[in-house]
Amino acid sequence: MKRPQPPLPRSLQRRPARPGDGAGPNGDQAVPTLKDQAVEVPVSVVGWLDERSGASPFLRGFLYRKVPKGTNWFYTLGSATMFAFLSQAVTGVFLAMYYDPDPSRAYESAARITNEIFLGELVRGMHRWGSTVMILLIFLHMARTFFFGAYKYPRELNWIIGVILLVLTLLMGFTGYLLPFDQRSFWATVVGVNLNSSGPIVGPYLADFLRGGPEFGAYTLSRFYALHMLLIPGLIAVLIGAHLYLVAKLGTTAPPWLKAEKSKALAKEQI
């Protein structure tokens, strides 16, 4: 059986030997050059992984989906949001290496990240501005979905998951705002928690849950920190997976200004 050719660009594919190129009289292959051997190594590594994981049929289906005519730049807003989340995750993990969620040291550790640690200002700035960018992108993505009618059957469930993702992202903004622990973030969080408390019956309990008690106390900051870097991002990652699965399964919608093309055969039948 012939082995399938790896999907290599033409310049890297092994050329058949030309007549009189040192190939043997019985049509033997030419002696592989150094380039051929260098190409062979990654190809065989990828092939080894692919044979055992079945990744390529999955990736082919997932990445090379058919998209409708008229697909345009607005359709990239969802991926943009996901990359904003990835950027937040990566910068957040590295900020956690230097940040100390202790009420008496949080402000100093955040200030140290900005003022002393190499590239700290850049990474903290990316996280701080990235949060705003992510929320903007979510709303743009949501607007695209709404105005293109992409929330309609059979994609309602994906809209619902998207709304949960929006709420979780807003919660990320709320919990992350406290962490610099300066006057602004402290009082903004006091006000935000008391806003939660204004809901009848459940509100005061919700506020107690957020504060970890009746007063803004020793564990409030670490609670917010744990929610911000473990619980909510975990939920977001899982729901992004579900969101993407549904996108891949259901496909994307054509923009509303495109009319469906009638096939001639079908038109004849309808008459």
Added chain:
Amino acid sequence: MAESRKNPRQKKSRYTADRGIAGAWEGETVTRRRLFEGGAQAVGGVAVAAFGLPALGFALGPMFEDQLPDRYQDVGPEEDFNAETYVPKVITLVPDTGEAGKTTIYVRRTDPARDEKNADQPYVAISTRCAHLGCPVRYVTASQRFICPCHGGVYGFQGEVTGGPPVRPLDRFYTRVEAGRVLVGARFSLNSKLERFPHPRDPSNHIDGLWQYLYPGRPST
């Protein structure tokens, strides 16, 4: 096969013995496959509950325990205070949280002519936590008003609302005098008639009339 084709509408018997399953006995309705399926799911559920429920209780526990036991702290000698104006003092609301656990309170001596309600308290110790959303109010001596910087709440000399969004008067703290020193204890809330509510409510919680049942006193306070 022929049996099932005879009458496709006829339901399969619920007895395993009728369906010709090997080893079935009289009256058995649950197949072994279904029993093991259910058993495996139940074991999985028990395993998840075994770590999930304690973890959930651990996270929610602070909502149900009283974390601020009554303790009185000294704010100074009786000579520091008078009945005409408020003196700012700093107390510790939550121990071991550094500056974030401290708060300013305003203290004056109870004036029997002015304070018919809560006259059992030797001193009036007013919390600076705004009853709107919890920002810190300050006392302006010239106008005898407490003013909140965040959303414009204004309170009169007794801490009663005279303007802006707050839903009830400023909270107070219990006070007592020991050996010439003024001691300040736990927080209590007041409704608009300055009647005392021993379980202090959060800012933003109305406690007049029926509102007090919509914002119940919680076990944590």
